[in-house]
Amino acid sequence: MEIKVGQNILAANDAVAADNRAAFGRSIFAVNLMSSPGAGKTTLLERTIDYLKDRLSLAVIEGDIATSFDADRIRRHGTTAVQINTGGGCHLDAQMVQRALCALDLTDLHLLLIENVGNLVCPAEFDLGEAAKIALVSVTEGDDKPLKYPALFRDARVFLINKIDLLPYTDCDLHRLRSAALSINPGLTVFEVSCRSGAGLQDWFSWLEGETHRWRGRDE
Numbered sequence: 598m599e600i601k602v603g604q605n606i607l608a609a610n611d612a613v614a615a616d617n618r619a620a621f622g623r624s625i626f627a628v629n630l631m632s633s634p635g636a637g638k639t640t641l642l643e644r645t646i647d648y649l650k651d652r653l654s655l656a657v658i659e660g661d662i663a664t665s666f667d668a669d670r671i672r673r674h675g676t677t678a679v680q681i682n683t684g685g686g687c688h689l690d691a692q693m694v695q696r697a698l699c700a701l702d703l704t705d706l707h708l709l710l711i712e713n714v715g716n717l718v719c720p721a722e723f724d725l726g727e728a729a730k731i732a733l734v735s736v737t738e739g740d741d742k743p744l745k746y747p748a749l750f751r752d753a754r755v756f757l758i759n760k761i762d763l764l765p766y767t768d769c770d771l772h773r774l775r776s777a778a779l780s781i782n783p784g785l786t787v788f789e790v791s792c793r794s795g796a797g798l799q800d801w802f803s804w805l806e807g808e809t810h811r812w813r814g815r816d817e
């Protein structure tokens with residue numbers, strides 16, 4: 598019985614996700630950024646906005662259990678942000694995103710960046726209507742995380758490894774971390790970055806800009 602309830606919830610979510618996907622069409626490239634708390638999602642978005650805001654039209658949806666701290670951070674970088682508070686829920690769902698879309702002007706929007714609630718488990722289960730899921734892990738979390746939380750990596754397009762500036766202070770084996778994720782999903786595009794030093798970020802910016810243009814049918 599419990600399983601059936603879970604299936605119904607996911608089916609209802611998928612129906613709304615399909616509506617969101619239709620609203621985005623081929624005009625808006627929507628990405629769903631997922632990681633554990635504190636891995637660096639908002640910092641990555643701040644750096645990404647600084648690079649892309651004069652090149653693309655962007656907006657951000659922030660998912661958190663409480664506070665508007667992250668949306669406030671994004672707005673300080675000159676980009677529109679809508680904060681969703683789940684009030685305890687450990688992930689965003691498609692209906693929350695649908696409501697947030699009402700607060701955004703979708704006309705002429707190229708790229709929608711959605712920061713999910715910090716959690717490696719539940720966000721992976723809920724389709725939001727995004728075109729690409731991005732999984733992020735920081736080196737301080739341990740190189741076993743992909744094997745312990747495989748669902749997040751199975752459907753992701755990109756695996757971002759963050760905080761590589763801290764590698765000398767951890768026992769993280771970068772090769773092991775990367776291989777673990779690729780053993781779950783060999784199609785992952787992997788970027789090793791530091792949102793603190795800026796190392797590796799240009800490759801991520803180029804990927805995101807290129808994929809946004811490709812989605813919109815332009816190869817600039």
Ligand SMILES: Nc1nc2c(ncn2[C@@H]2O[C@H](COP(=O)(O)OP(=O)(O)OP(=O)(O)O)[C@@H](O)[C@H]2O)c(=O)[nH]1
Nearest residue numbers: 633634635636637638639640715759760791792793
């Ligand atoms: N050393 C180092 N610190 C980083 C890096 N990226 C982010 N941080 C720090 O990590 C902390 C958490 O970063 P956030 O961007 O708030 O993390 P988050 O994933 O958005 O966190 P939640 O929204 O709470 O899940 C902050 O103190 C950042 O300054 C990095 O590449 N290197």
Ligand SMILES: [Mg+2]
Nearest residue numbers: 638639667712
């Ligand atoms: Mg955040």
